[in-house]
Amino acid sequence: MNKITFSEILNKRNPLPRWAKLSVKIVLGIFLFVIVAYMSLAFYVNTHKKELLASITAEINENINGKLTAESMDPTFLQGFPRISLQLKNVKVTDSLFQTHQHILLEANDFDISINSFAFLRGALEIRKIEIQDARIYLYTAENGYSNSSIFKSKDDKKAENSNGSFFAEVKNFQLHNVTFVSDNQKGNKLFQFVINDLNGRLKYNSDGWDAHIKLDALAKSLAFNTKHGSFIENKTLGGNFDIRYNEDAESILISPNDLKIGEDTFNIKGKFNISKENSQFSIGIIADKILWKKASNLLSNNISKQLDRFDLEKPIDVTCDIVGDLNSQDDPLIYVKAKIKDNRLHVPDGIVDNCNFTGIFTNEYIKGKGFDDPNSAVKLLDFKGDYQEIPFVMDTALISNFEKPMASGTFKSQFPLEKLSKTIDKDLLVFTKGNADVSLKFKADIVNFEITKPIFSGLVNVKNGDVIYVPRKLRFKNTNVALDFTEKELLIKNITLQSGKSVILMEGDIQNFLNLYYTDPERIVLNWKVKSPQLHLAEFLGFLGSRKSKQMVKQSKNKNTFSDNLNFLFEKSNVAMNVQVDKFYYNKFYATDVRANVLLSQTGIAVKNAHVTHAGGFMDVDGLLAQGKTTNKFAINAVVKNVNIEKFFYAFNNFGMESMSSKNLKGFLYSKANITGSISNDGKLVTNSMNGTVDFDLQKGALVNFEALKSAGKFAFPFRDLDNVTFTNLNGKFDIKGEKIKIYPMKINSSILNMDLAGVYSFGKGTNITLDVPLRNPKKDKDITDEELLEQRRNRGIVIHLLASDDEDGKVKIKLVSKKTSEKAVEE
Structure with missing residues (x-):
């Protein structure tokens, strides 16, 4: 049988022109040449592994300020064809001062490099790809500023060398698998540590430096810009792409904006790093369009997140974060976080704010030039609007400053019906059924153990046409008007109008050092009242007789008291000093005019001093004390009676309990001094046989009628x-x-x-x-x-x-x- 050549087959199927036949032959010849050359090269590499390993390590060591060693090298010919892949085992890279600091820059079980086969045939060693797996990269910067990254020669060193460039300029691709990366900056007190599962990078060189595209899959173990304060994104997975540009002249690395997945959330991240000895500034920009508050807080360092975790927002928010600092500085970087909250639900330590809208800003440089630390950190809340316990409020600006000793401040404004207070103030203390409140207060408050405490107020609270029941004493007031003027030193209470039954009371007063005593020693609080009344019916205020019926306190977790509990405690423990002027005074049968007295209401009872009462054509001067009890109340009275019509006097006091003699039997004008103690019931009746004391009397123009x-x-x-x-x-x-x-x-x-x-x-x-x-x-x-x-x-x-x-x-x-x-x-x- 005759043999048929490949050319004849082609000619029989598709007759080719002469030039095409020639081209095919040339390609086949080149292919056969490459195969032969590659096989020859493979044979050479396999038979000269030691010499080649020595050549590679020598070439690398000439381009670094340090030393690379490898235990062995094996070629893998089919991997990366037509390049030759060399697998180095147990590679170590150390800088020139390794013996001083003892930190190995690179330890790798497998260090694979791909070399240019054709360049190798010419006698040149050009590395196109580096692949590292099962390795540890440790960048170390000592307290004196020295870094083992100086193993890479500077551009001045390279220019001084008489060469056409190093083999590193030919590396086009690199890969990392299961590599731990650590950047330990002792000078800057910073620690970055990542476990790189997979990293694939492509390099493109230009006249200024190079561009790189990197695909990353890693775990962040530490991103601590200050190890004293903890790590950002600690134990969070990272996944995404980076486009990086290195400018050799500027010695800077620019990271273009790209999406990076951190944990379960996606962020758009950009950055710039200056890596020269003279300039080590860096900046990182982060944008998250939709992220939950807790997840965003958990990405920050502990000193920041522990403050932000006091709050929570139920719906995702839009957040931007800028981090600007110096890699070699021991100070924290500048951190600036901005969040926009719309129609959200905010959880605060004392409750929930509905319909919440505001712009929140965090910065650790509240005052320019004062450093990036906790004392200079602050959270600003701009255009804050919401509903707390159904009470709408607005804060143009609120601030939490000084994270070392946190202080909250701001201006609180609100207008609401008083009935809305039913969810804030316990119904067993105060019940509001009508009226409106207008509040405008500036406030400052310490934050202790992440709880707002001891707020200091200044501003106005106006209450108009309020109907209120003071439950512990069963007192009802109608058409109540109150103006509370808070200053830093005192509380001024103005324009108060109280109406209870037939009684009308006009009041104004002040409490000196109110807020300080409110938080430290409420029992020392004294409310100074000026009380005027055109007519006062004492029977409508019998609730002040007897001990105050305290509401049952609801046990709070961690001894935490609510606002209602604190208000109740204030009512129970504080003292009230009243200067009273009453035009007409009624109590059962007793009627008096032009009543003037100084009255002190305290936790233990009621004290009356310098009381002057016009009664029955004469007057009485009285000092007295009422000690309150559960069912009866003990009293003590020192009284001086002058020129009082004795008939009206005995009638007013129910004949002082005598049955055989009544007011109808008496005529004349009484002058008397009395020092009497006794008991009175909670409904205002004298307890039988309870009186003790002495009475001196002088009856002028007297008469006994029908006795x-x-x-x-x-x-x-x-x-x-x-x-x-x-x-x-x-x-x-x-x-x-x-x-x-x-x-x-x-x-x-x-x-x-x-x-x-x-x-x-x-x-x-x-x-x-x-x-x-x-x-x-x-x-x-x-x-x-x-x-x-x-x-x-x-x-x-x-x-x-x-x-x-x-x-x-x-x-x-x-x-x-x-x-x-x-x-x-x-x-x-």
């Missing part, structure tokens, strides 16, 4: 005298009150129908024992005598009868005749 006890005693002894209207020229005496009994000190009674000497004990229950020495001489016989000594001598002339008024077994007072001796003995007892 049955006197009439029954005198109708037989003085049948022809007027017992229905007994007048007194001057009646004075002294009583000791002890419970149900009143001790009557001996006193002389000179009346129109008789004179008598009286002493003994009068009892509201049992135990009445009163002696009466009654001269039977008619006082009318001596009416024209003005000499007092003569009147006293004539007073007891004639017959003197001795009477004893005492109660029987039924408790009724009976009067009987007794001997003089018995009368004197009763007086002594």
Whole structure:
């Protein structure tokens, strides 16, 4: 059989022109030449591995300020054809000062390089690709600024060399697999550490330097710009592409904007790094269009995130972040974060803000030139709007500054119906049913343990037409108007109008050092009131009698109290000093005008000083104290009564509990001094038999009218005298009150129908024992005598009868005749 050549087959199928046949032959010849040359080269490489390894390491070592060593080298011919791939085992790269700092720049189990086969045939070694796996790269910068990255010769060193360029200028591709990268900057106190799962890069050289495209899959173990404050993006996965440009003259690396996935979120990142000895500035720009607040916070270092984690936003937000610093500086870089929040829901330590809108800015250089650290860090909230507990508010600017000792400040404005306070203030403390509030406050507040505490306010709070119930004392106020003016040193309370039932009260006051005492010692708070009232019905304020009924505090986690709890504590513990002026004063049957008093309300009770009351044609001056209890209240009164109509006086005080004598039996004008203690119930009634004390009295122009006890005693002894209207020229005496009994000190009674000497004990229950020495001489016989000594001598002339008024077994007072001796003995007892 005849053999058919390849050319004949081509000619039979597709007759080719002569030039095409020649081209095919040339290509086939070149291909056969390449195959032969490649096989020859492979044979040479395989038989000269030691010499080639020595040549490669020598070539590399000539281009670095250090040393590369490899344990062995094996060719892999089919990988990277037509280039020859060389696999170096156990490669180590160290800089020239390795013996001093002991940090290996590169340790790799596998270090693969691909060389240019044709250049190798010419006797030149050109590396086109480097692939490293199972390795560790450790960039070290000492405290004196020396870095083992100086292993790479500077451009001045390269220009000084008489060569056509190093083999590194021919590297077009590089790959890293399972490589740990560490940048330990002791001078700048920075630590960057990444585990690179896969990194693929392509290099393109130009006259200024090179451009690189990199695809990255890695894990960030540390991105600490200051190791004292912790790491950014700690333990977060990284995935994405980078376009990097290196400018050799400027010695800078520029990273073009590209999307990088950090964890589960995608960020657009750009950056610039200057790497010369003179300039090591860098900048990084990060944009995240949609990211949750917590996820964004978790990407930051601990000193920042622990502040931001006090808050949370339910919906994703738009965030930008700029980081600018110096790789060789020990200071933190400038960090500037900006976030835009729209129609979101903000969680704060004390609750939730709905319909939240604001622009948030974080910077660690709040004051230019003061450094990039915690004391100079701040969070700004611009155009903050939202609803807290259904109360709308606006803050044009709010600020949290000084992260070392955090301080919050801002201006708070709000207008809302008072009913909205029902979700903020406990219903067992205050209940608002009507009215409106207008609030404009500047505030400052410390932040301790990441909680806002001790806010300091200045500004105004206006309440108009409010209806409020103060639950612990069951007090109701209507059409209430209040203006609260907060200053840094005091709280001024103006233009207050309170209406409770028939009472109308006009008030203004102040609390000195209010906020400081509110947070440190509320029991020392004193509210100074000026109180005026056209008419005041005391019965409408009986809620102030008795101890205050405190609401049950809800136990808070970590001893945290709510605003309502703090307000309740303030009401319970603070003191109120009132200067009172009342035009008309009513309490049951008691009516007075032109009432003036100083009143102190404290946790323990009510104190009244310098009270002046116009009553029953005269006046009373009173000092008193009311100690509050659960069901009854103890009181102590020092009173001076002058020129008071005794009939109206006894009527106003329900005859002081006496049953045998009433206001209808009395006429005249009373002058008295009393020092009395006793008890009063929470509904304002005197507790029976609770009084103790002394009373001195002087009754002028007095009279006993239709006093049955006197009439029954005198109708037989003085049948022809007027017992229905007994007048007194001057009646004075002294009583000791002890419970149900009143001790009557001996006193002389000179009346129109008789004179008598009286002493003994009068009892509201049992135990009445009163002696009466009654001269039977008619006082009318001596009416024209003005000499007092003569009147006293004539007073007891004639017959003197001795009477004893005492109660029987039924408790009724009976009067009987007794001997003089018995009368004197009763007086002594």
